[in-house]
Amino acid sequence: MNLDFTQIVTSIPYILQGIGVTLKIVGVAALIGFTIGILLALCKIGRFKGLKWFADIYTSIFRGTPLILQLLLIYYGTPQLFDIKVTAYSAAVLAFGFNSGAYISEIIRAGILAVDKGQLEASMALGIPYKKMMKDIVLPQALKNILPALMNEFITLTKESAIVTVIGVTDIMRRAYIVGGNTYRYFESLIFAGVIYYLMVIILTLIGKAVERRMRRSD
Amino acid sequence: MIKIQDLRKSYGKVEVLKGISTTIQKGEIIAIIGPSGSGKSTFLRCINLLETPTSGHIWVNEAEVTNPKVNIMKVREQVGMVFQQFNLFPHMTVLENITYAPIMVKGTSKKDAELRGRELLKKVGLSEKESEHPVRLSGGQKQRVAIARALAMSPEMMLFDEPTSALDPEMVKEVLEVIKSLALTGMTMAIVTHEMGFAREVADRVLFLDDGQLVEDASPTEFFSSPKSKRAQDFLEKIL
Numbered sequence: 001m002n003l004d005f006t007q008i009v010t011s012i013p014y015i016l017q018g019i020g021v022t023l024k025i026v027g028v029a030a031l032i033g034f035t036i037g038i039l040l041a042l043c044k045i046g047r048f049k050g051l052k053w054f055a056d057i058y059t060s061i062f063r064g065t066p067l068i069l070q071l072l073l074i075y076y077g078t079p080q081l082f083d084i085k086v087t088a089y090s091a092a093v094l095a096f097g098f099n100s101g102a103y104i105s106e107i108i109r110a111g112i113l114a115v116d117k118g119q120l121e122a123s124m125a126l127g128i129p130y131k132k133m134m135k136d137i138v139l140p141q142a143l144k145n146i147l148p149a150l151m152n153e154f155i156t157l158t159k160e161s162a163i164v165t166v167i168g169v170t171d172i173m174r175r176a177y178i179v180g181g182n183t184y185r186y187f188e189s190l191i192f193a194g195v196i197y198y199l200m201v202i203i204l205t206l207i208g209k210a211v212e213r214r215m216r217r218s219d
Numbered sequence: 220m221i222k223i224q225d226l227r228k229s230y231g232k233v234e235v236l237k238g239i240s241t242t243i244q245k246g247e248i249i250a251i252i253g254p255s256g257s258g259k260s261t262f263l264r265c266i267n268l269l270e271t272p273t274s275g276h277i278w279v280n281e282a283e284v285t286n287p288k289v290n291i292m293k294v295r296e297q298v299g300m301v302f303q304q305f306n307l308f309p310h311m312t313v314l315e316n317i318t319y320a321p322i323m324v325k326g327t328s329k330k331d332a333e334l335r336g337r338e339l340l341k342k343v344g345l346s347e348k349e350s351e352h353p354v355r356l357s358g359g360q361k362q363r364v365a366i367a368r369a370l371a372m373s374p375e376m377m378l379f380d381e382p383t384s385a386l387d388p389e390m391v392k393e394v395l396e397v398i399k400s401l402a403l404t405g406m407t408m409a410i411v412t413h414e415m416g417f418a419r420e421v422a423d424r425v426l427f428l429d430d431g432q433l434v435e436d437a438s439p440t441e442f443f444s445s446p447k448s449k450r451a452q453d454f455l456e457k458i459l
Contacts, residue, residue, distance in 0.1 A: 121269055122306035122365075126320040126372060127295040136319070140310050217352075 008188045011179040015192060018172035019200070025092050025171065026158050032097025033157070037104025042134065044109050055105065062102035068163050071095040075167045092164040100157050107149045111142030144215045151208035155201050162197070172196050220245050221266060221376065221409070226275035228261055235261050237431040238275070243376075248402050249409045250418035250439070253428035254454055259411045262428060263378050266409070267291075267298045280375070296324060299369030303381040305361040307353040313340070313364050314349040317371045325372065332371070339367040343397050359390030363397050376407035383414060415459065419443050427451050 043055035075091035115138050123133040162173035176193035180186035221243040228236040235258045243249050251259045264270040268284050268291050276285050282294050308316050318332035340346050343363040353361055362382055383391045395417050402421050412418055425442040427435040429450045446452050
């Protein structure tokens with residue numbers, strides 16, 4: 001069997017540098033996705049029909065088309081329409097942020113709907129305005145319940161970020177691919193990338209569990 | 220003062236309140252009783268617009284809450300409400316439950332709100348529980364915190380929606396004692412209850428609802444000893 005991990009040792013630092021790139025994409029995209037998710041969820045449960053439709057259509061489009069198509073449209077498509085240059089990094093962050101926003105909005109909507117109706121009634125009876133009720137009473141309880149689902153979404157995002165390879169962002173995946181090409185050691189470098197992704201996901205899982213434990217203290 | 224005029228409420232084709240009119244004077248304590256499904260809770264929940272009446276008018280002091288132009292939030296600040304299921308905020312401590320609305324709605328300083336909150340906790344006998352989360356409390360304790368939370372807004376009147384119905388029997392008394400002591404302060408109160416002994420002892424007036432109608436409006440002595448209507452007689456016969 002032709003297998004020799006020592007062949008890629010000198011390239012390991014190069015591949016590891018990709019972790020920073022991947023984290024920067026995932027972190028910012030997660031923030032964008034979370035913000036969009038909350039806003040869309042509020043639109044969906046709110047009273048304004050127009051906003052509700054907008055949120056539903058948004059979700060439907062971003063869930064109904066491939067992520068890689070959205071990424072390529074933003075990267076190659078927008079410069080054609082508008083006279084702007086989109087860097088690979090911002091295209092990646094926007095595509096992942098917009099896309100996960102659609103999924104996260106559904107998670108948050110379900111979380112909000114699962115909060116006991118009595119909580120809303122108690123808030124209303126105390127004269128607490130809608131915004132404050134959402135921010136301080138409903139969302140904290142909703143987030144606690146949806147934390148596992150949310151963590152799932154962030155894990156997916158971390159792994160899916162590997163498709164930025166196609167627009168040339170030098171993330172973990174791209175670097176492993178390049179190393180594979182240079183050394184003719186695809187198996188070794190790709191396995192190494194796989195291990196990195198897997199460890200990142202494990203760490204995310206542990207963080208999620210720790211946060212969950214903290215939040216469950218009041219149970 | 221609460222004035223209610225020809226209050227009606229329908230859910231789809233089912234009319235649960237069929238034109239109720241009454242006035243609750245300042246300082247008066249009203250017990251609202253009747254069989255389940257008679258519309259008692261709906262009636263109570265219409266007063267602070269947790270349910271939107273289909274037609275009719277309700278005034279809380281000078282404000283007509285059924286007028287869409289009236290700021291219902293302001294009215295709700297004056298009307299405290301206690302629920303059957305307590306509805307405490309589970310992610311907040313007991314003291315935070317009590318101080319949240321005064322701080323966020325009335326703009327009371329945190330220090331003053333906590334001072335008042337501790338005072339109220341003392342009144343309901345739960346001083347040592349201020350840092351606990353609601354989940355650690357018994358049903359009776361939860362309901363006493365809920366009463367303190369409503370009182371923290373310094374309301375002019377209190378609505379109680381079956382405050383003891385979700386409690387284990389041995390906890391009913393502690394909650395009723397708190398409500399009784401509140402009655403002595405001259406607070407205007409409307410209480411939906413199944414505790415007939417309590418209604419008889421504390422209420423100034425009993426409203427008997429059946430099938431969405433106000434069937435009797437009488438003093439407790441009158442109502443419990445010589446109910447006029449056949450429906451009230453049947454109801455009392457079943458439960459006493």
